[in-house]
Amino acid sequence: MRSDAMETVRYRFFPWLGRALFNIVLFALSSARTLLLVLLMFIRPLVFFLITPLTTALIIAFVICLFTHPADTRLTWGFGLLTAAALFTMFLYDWLIFKLGGTVVHITH
Secondary structure: OOOOOOOOOOOOOOHHHHHHHHHHHHHHHHHHHHHHHHHHHHOHHHHHHHHHHHHHHHHHHHHHHHHHOOOOHHHHHHHHHHHHHHHHHHHHHHHHHHHHHOOOOOOOO
16 A cells, blocks of 8 residues: 555636636725725815815914914914814825826826
8 A cells, every 4th residue: 555545635726716806806996996086086176175275274373373372372282283184184185186096087286
């Protein structure tokens, strides 16, 4: 009796199945990217007609607060943090549009 009497069972791999699953994953990722890009483009007017003037007003209020109420740290920090949050929101929006858009859409400011 030979020692290799028990052969290992080899499962057959279907290359077309692997390619199909890979293509399904790529399709799901590109679909999610497209939907997120559509959502971002849909809210674009809201961002630029609401957050941009709000940021400008917050910067003006922050500077006025620095000169008129220098001892009130709550007011200064409040306006400062709100201004930073608004600027960061606009930065994140532009960054997401840039990263998601790629060659799909070209946006000029």
